[in-house]
Amino acid sequence: MEFQTYLNTIKDLIFDYSPKVAVALLILFGGLWLTSFITKTAKKLMTKRNVEITLTNFLGNIIFWTLRTMLFITVISKLGVETSSFVAILGAAGLAVGLSLQGSLSNFAGGILIILFKPFRVGDTIEVQGEQGSVAEILIFSTKMITSNNQVVYIPNGMLSNGKIKNHSQLSTRRVDIDIITNYKSDVTDIKNKIAAIINQHPLILKEPKTDVFINNFTETSIHFSARVWTENAHHMQVKSDILEQCKDLVRI
Structure with missing residues (x-):
């Protein structure tokens, strides 16, 4: 007799919850497809509008997990689970995690600022x-x-x-600073002219802004010359190396 009672109870539960489970499963599988479709569509739209790939992936992940969280809450509510208490627990857990991960949240906010302001x-x-x-x-x-x-x-x-x-890469041109040291026996005008001649012959140095060659400093034993030239950003190290190499004969200590 008791077995029959349990069996009837189980049948009643199955008949009562079957529609809810069926609807929940329908919402779950439909929602999983829909969240993936919306996320992919959003990423494609951002890619077409030339949004930076890092920002595209970041916003895509936010959209994806926000929709999945909403889907989860909708599914469990259809199963008869009280969602208000669940949301409260989720909020409290989020607050606790946020307090324990303050450094990570600072880095997270910094990442957003870098992506947005570039x-x-x-x-x-x-x-x-x-x-x-x-x-x-x-x-x-x-x-x-x-x-x-x-x-x-x-x-x-x-x-x-x-x-x-x-x-060092944000602007297309970059100044190259070159320092050359000679002693007091050197002819100052001759040294300046030779440095200027070497610079003017280099094909990668820009005509504008104008090149400057001048005496930068005097010490007890030496005269310090400086040259300020401009070139394309990509040629910065090559220009500096070339000029220093060609000016090596002017160095006198």
């Missing part, structure tokens, strides 16, 4: 926190840099957004 882009050569290198990837919590000696450096975005950044 103080540098992937491929730029930057100098920050005592490190100089090429930006390989802008992540949400950190930025990946490759140094000139092929080392990988990760800088937290919180430091980047609040600190000093020197971007």
Whole structure:
């Protein structure tokens, strides 16, 4: 008799909850497809509008997980679960996690600021926190840099957004500073003319802005000459090396 009672109870539960489970499953599978479709469509639209890839992926992930969270709450509500208490628990958990991850949230906010205001882009050569290198990837919590000696450096975005950044690639031209030292036996005018002649013959040096050659400093034993020339950003190191090499015969200590 008891077994029959349990069996009837189970049948009643199945008949009562079957429609709810069917609707919940329909919403779940339809929602999974719809969230993926919306996310892909949003990414395609941002790509067509030439939105930076880092920002596209970031916004795509936010859209995706926001829709999935809404879908989860909708599904469990269809199963008869009280969602108001669940949302309260979720909010409390989020607050606790937020307090324990303040540093990570600072880096997260810094990543958003970098993506939105673009103080540098992937491929730029930057100098920050005592490190100089090429930006390989802008992540949400950190930025990946490759140094000139092929080392990988990760800088937290919180430091980047609040600190000093020197971007060597943002402008198309760059000034090359060259210093040459001679002794007091040298003919000052002759040295200046020879430096200017070497500079004027170099094909990668720009005519504008104008080149400057001048005496920068006097010490007890030497005269310091300086040259300020302009070139394309990509040729900076080559121009500096070439001019120094061609001026080596002028150096007298």
